[in-house]
């Protein structure tokens with residue numbers, strides 16, 4: 001997968017965020033979230049974590065404590081599309097594992113991994129309110145339920161078309 005290039009202009013944009021929050025370490029979480037939003041692969045590269053630590057005058061280990069604690073923050077690049085499979089109660093009752101097996105087989109990765117070409121990341125999620133069409137997953141912000149194997153493959157192929165287009 002391509003690595004994020006952290007250049008001066010990205011660091012300048014991050015500096016603007018830090019300054020908007022008065023270089024105050026109490027705003028670390030928000031600063032990290034907004035910084036991650038500038039990075040297409042949705043994660044905080046190490047050089048960015050270090051830069052933020054220096055600017056807020058705090059050790060990088062503390063910055064990583066926050067990155068690893070909050071699930072919305074990532075220390076590794078994510079795929080272009082994130083597939084979140086629900087494993088909360090209703091989806092568990094309706095055997096979310098069957099969807100997991102199909103997704104893992106189709107994408108050739110395991111849960112928590114990202115495809116070699118950086119197109120998809122597969123991860124678990126808590127209930128996102130699609131219990132009536134359970135078991136369900138969502139890709140980015142779009143929810144899919146009432147699924148068959150054929151339908152899942154069709155959906156994935158649609159995204160493959162988009163991501164390669």
Ligand code: FES
Pocket residue numbers: 086087088089090091092126127128129130131134135136
């Ligand atoms: S329990 Fe899975 S969407 Fe609600």
